[in-house]
Amino acid sequence: MATEKLQGITRRRFLSGMLTASAGAVIGSSLLAPRTAMAATDAKSTFSGDVIHGSHWGAFRAKVENGIWIDTVAFENDPHPTAMLSAVREVVYNPSRVKYPMVRLDWLKHGWKSDTTQRGDNRFVRVPWSQALDFFHHELERVQNTYGPSALYAGHSGWQSCGKLNTAGTIMQRAISLHGTYLAKIGDYSTGSAQVVLPYVAGAMEVYEQQTSWPLVLENAKNIVIWGSDPIKNLQVGWLIPDHSVYGYYQQLADKVKSGEINVIHVDPVKSQSYKFFGGKQVPVNPQTDVPLMLAIAHTLYTEKLYDEQFLADYTTGFDQFVPYLTGEKDGVAKTPEWAEKICGIPADEIRELARTMASGRTQIIAGWCLQRMQHGEQYAWMIVVLAAMLGQIGLPGGGFGFGWHYNDAGTITSAGPLMSGFSSVTGVEPIHQGSYNGYSTYIPVARFVDCIENPGKTIQFNGHSVKFPHMKMAIFCGNNPFHHHQDRNRMIEAWRKLETVVSVEHQWTATCRFADIVLPATTTYERNDIEQFGNHSNKGIIAMKQIVEPMFESKDDFDIFRELCTRFDREEAFTGGKTKMEWIEEIYNGARLQGRGIGVRMPNFVKFWEEEQFVSFPEGSEWVRHAAFRKEPDLEPLGTATGLIEIYCKTIADMGYDDCQGHPMWFEKVERSHGGPKSNKFPLHMQSCHPNYRLHSQLCSSDDFRGTYAVQDREPVYISTADAKARGIVSGDIVRVFNDRGQVLAGAVVTDDYKSGVCRIEEGAWYAPLEGGKPGTLCTYGDPNVLTVDIGTSKLAQATSAHTALVEIEKYTGPIPSVTGFSGPTEIDDVNPLFPAMDIA
Template identity: 60%
Template sequence: MNFQKISSSRRRFIQGVMATGALSAISSGPLISRAWAAETNPEQWVQSGCHFGAFEAKVVNGEWTDTRSFKHDKFPCDMLKAVREIVYNPSRVRYPMIRLDWLLKREKSDRSQRGDNRFVRVTWDQALDLFWQELERVQKQYGSSGVFTGFADWQMVGKLHKAGGAIDRALSMHGSYVTTVGDYSAAAAQVVLPHVIGSLEVYEQQTSLPLVIENTNIIILWGCDPIKNLQIEYLVPDHEPFGYWQQIKEKVTQGKMRVISIDPVRSKTQNYLGCEQLALNPQTDVALMLGLAHTLYSEKLHDEAFIKEYSVGFEQFLPYLTGETDKQPKDANWAEAICGISAEEIRELARQLVKGRTQFMGGWCVQRMHHGEQYPWMLVVLATMVGQIGLPGGGIGFGWHYNGGGTITSKGPVLSGLGGLNNPPKAVHAANFRGASPHIPVSRMVDCLLSPGKKLAFNGETLTFPDIKMAIFTAANPFHAQQDRNRMIEAWKKLETIIVLDHQWTASCRFADIVLPVTTRYERNDIEQFGTHSNKGLLAIRQVVKPQFEARHDFDIFTELCKRFNQNETYSEKQTEMQWIRRLYDEGRKQGQETGITMPDFDTFWNGEGYIEYPTGTPWVRHGEFRESPDLNPLGTPSGLIEIYSKTIAGFGYQDCPGHPVWLEPFERSHTGKQAESYPLHLQSCHPDKRLHSQICSSDNYRQTYAVNGREPLYINPTDAKVRGLKNGDIARVFNARGQVLAGVVISEDYAPGVIRIHEGAWYSPQEGGKAGTLCTYGDPNVLSADIGTSQLAQGPSAHTAIVQVERYQGVIPAVTGFGGPQLVQGTHA
């Protein structure tokens, strides 16, 4: 498999959900006036969409005043209350801005001043001239290895206005540049699972939920919280899974189905379903799985026939499981001492797994830990021993909480996007990486900046870190995603120039040299799928308000940049925004006609309801074709079978990731870990319930609906709170050897003793801007997390391997620093 393609998998995986059939258009009356365009009527409702769902915006004299949900969404997301503020909040990037000292000294600026939030306003021409001049300088002086464009895309929906497509299309005409492999969400699983079960799995469609409802006896939610995470999708969510989860709740209530959540925390899904829980010790999931597997084997409950026909390597794994190789059987008693679940509970769960149809639903948080590759691999092994992979309502999946996993995929066309050029011109600068690697694992960027030229083992390759001098970020916020904020600040000083395109003054903007204001998705026209995996329909995303201040579309920004090397007409293909949208629609319409689907012409679609609903597809079983005929439908592994033992991985010779799954002690953990005396609490920093990563954290009014005394919530067990003298609403200092943050206390029985949570995406808000070690005044958990790779195999982030201490904050509580715009200064002096 080409792992360079993993970094763009979020953009491209959707191509695999295309199906065929006949069109069924909804014609129940227009949602809005036909004169829909921004500011054409004194008052109107305008249809739009985003990662939180489709909606209609009330616009009065050109101002967005109210929001209501889309009538075809039965389960609208609460986060839609925050979207209007994205346009109008004080953190909005309004004008092109340049960091003061960089404007004076360019690449020789004082980089320790990054983060001090002092910027000079410039014109668009000045900003783009400087952008172009830096591209030229760095390419000439350092070659392709000097430019980095590794983060893009999570901010925007829409086939045309994808930030990643816009920047790639432009910069590839100028030269080559360093890119990334993988992402922060599921890096360990993305690398190991193709070796084990033949595909990325995490972004794949899951067995149709109606088949789960009909056939499943036990659902195992292993670190999986679909009710929380299915609120958002990569495209515009239709929220259809919530109807199915209502049915699952009814079956649980009636005693017709068991759902067991394996998680140290009572998840939102567990509380919604009223289901069972096994509250294991944090980071001990693999030990529990091994205890279950040993019970299945020792009590002869495993499916020998399935293992023999559909997998390879069980005989290499077995000596480790039984203790033949290390004199330590991985039995339930051994597992109990590590994971905190009693041996009898482990044995009883193993017996239950094979009494009926069992569906394993794996989440992603568990693989964002040290040795995170072992968790998805071992969960596949456990499902293989149960023997139900490929059966309706049985087997294993890792995408149930993402992109509407388990919905039924429609028979409608999948539209393309801006994409690359069919016949691109010769680039201004030929590719020249000067012996360095053209790609790096995404979470190893700080390592790369601090140690250019260093060798790195990664998935069988030996990479050489490039000497990056210029970084460009668009629709991304690395000061949210990357671990160990203080180490990151030092690494950022290695960059000569940083350019950020955004519409919010994130910490990434504050640490940039050039900040370019882009439009929000609500100031653009576009089209997008309604439902990511479901592809339920096609939605017109209409401009709610005109671009505010001096914000521009990414497409227009890069058209103007290309003008500086005479490729602007090549870039835009001489087409406007609406001409592009019409072209993309017509391509989809042609695709539909070829498969028997009739779609209205573009004008009828766009000026009418702006929504087409596709015919429903048929239920589908993940890995069903493989089970039916493994010879005709092999997996994408070297053997074509499930690889319990991977000869490929074994051949890499990695001590921290051998040829079959094993229990490996993480570099730190609570609950009997070596460092627990100083830092006894495990810090969870999983996906938030009220945001998409760091997005909408700057929506001030909405943030106040969940913030505690203006800080990010810190969730803590009553026992742990009492020991520390904490009560609800207190401001606490959370700290370890890596950093310190303030957060607002929320005491909850949902959290096991020794486990706390601060959701990722809380904006980094340093008390002293640009200074490593300073207190984060709002509560960014990545101040506390460690920047250590999961293993040499995937080199993914280990964000959830983090232990901390908590105490009541003493002294005068500082103001939150992370929100609002920059300090505007004159460009003639410091």
């Protein structure tokens, strides 16, 4: 078969290129170039001046001298820029850059038959771009022809890249969809359970929606209940480019709290940044017991007749089927404040007072996402809606509920300007391969993808359907890092060995790259041109994202990587649509410009915008109230539920017959829970792993200098209460071991009075840095909390992540202190003997 073709790749070409790469691999110091290294091509590297750009942390102007980015200045139209902007320059220059196309050593020798237990050991060989893409294409062909589309997992995604053109996941899926169909994912890690249950209950996903305009809330609300949310911390970042104007409203709220005009209540075991900024009262509920607290509030509202009977009659359905559970008629357990006190730790009289306060005037409930990321997280989201419905203020300014207040500048007034579209993953061109899925599902819930790898052929229940796990053989990850956002890292490492080939397209040498077989270096957003919306829900305008520096080393734009891949199966024209990157950017802009004409918003032509103005602002829009149309005309503006009403009892869910998510919200015990719950005798501390203060998930963790501003002895901080630290002989600055039956990490102790006893926190996004790469159970030297989290579905309804169901113990670390691994490229690269046995690619 030496000269026989395999879909356009000859064996001779495949092997000769591989041998050339082996013989000519530039190994050693070139892979460890300093962060100030210049780009591989310096033809344009003499530019000096200011360059406008944007990021998930805000817009800015980069100061460039002789082609080197030396400083970052916040955009003049951002009134409250985040300190994280100082870390974005490091993304280009840090030692974790993926510099060259790399192939894992044993995979280079043996291809898909490699020893997968070596994944994670960080031994890679540099290969030419052409050969790396040949490998990529060959594996696509092999998997499609051998197993079919169910074996190729290409739908995984994380946060998008800023920019309407260069969205990594979209570009990847466009190219792979031209080659063949594949196994896709459904849902996400951020809001996995809420986004499934809320459409049944409230008619929409709710979690990503715009909220009532803050001026109306500030004018009309008497009480604001912030339930498990920390908007002051979380709104530093945005899905697009945040304008941070929402912080102006937050200052007004803090002033009103100080003057006594508005009460703010924080239901949270931690004194959050929002608590410190706004002031108000804390209700330090025991972790994972918010639903018993909510049920007791509902019980008080019901028994003291503080609820709005007319609203329930006009706008909801199923309250009469919920009441027997609430009163105990159904199960013999009345959900009284006394019952809840024993579980949630809040005195019964305080629960009653909280219920009365919420019923005393206009009350806005601000619900966070962390609490739906625990086992049975659907129940929390459902009960938030039930409480708001009982109060009867849904659709009124300053009343009701919202799940998106801490996301995307929510509550700012949306402008009257157009919205830009973006590069699409859909081309309308049929893929080359459209094989059979052989009875397996075409999608999997994203948080169950390790289950899928581990248990091929298993059938699970999900949202009223049966999902049969296929035999996953190949996985492609582009611009996302599952070795950050998935749970139970050691279980994941074991399951990962079942994959034959893993491809990662990335600009930082993440743990996902270390556990990949083919690693392709992408540019950062700062090394390419693009265009984006300034302001998320606010849509303040359009900003040019102009290339700041030339691409570093051998990195390429995602667009070019996948365009070149498509040339290997004759789909380049379909992928590019016959346009260059700048032509796409101009078309995206002109689409918004045309839309603007229709609504009376004038925009300059593209050349003037790009070369001169570089930012177009839109006129301010109108204030808005969430659910107001439904409240005003429920018959003409029904919700998207089966009945068109808020469903306190949902027959659709009830008919699914799930034992862990029934027809109305309920309290279910967790597999592990602190403060006297299951497993708390062995592991007494509840570990929160909520959104970080100094990163966007795992992004910016590799910015060494910025990481040094918050790390403790080079480790991720673990926040622990003063009482718990004293009981363990721990003081701030100590290196501690955080552990449970699932794994162990080192972290740096920060002792604080802000945390309730029995609660600790390691913020998610801390990079996985194993002491022994690729070995399950090894110590994580930096502090990845997902070494410790549990990997079970929230329920059969959503099958979402239960990351916030996690107990740990902490002890002062007394062993030899290892160096932190994880923040550089490959650490060991062996020369490859060009005479090794030929890889069998047949």
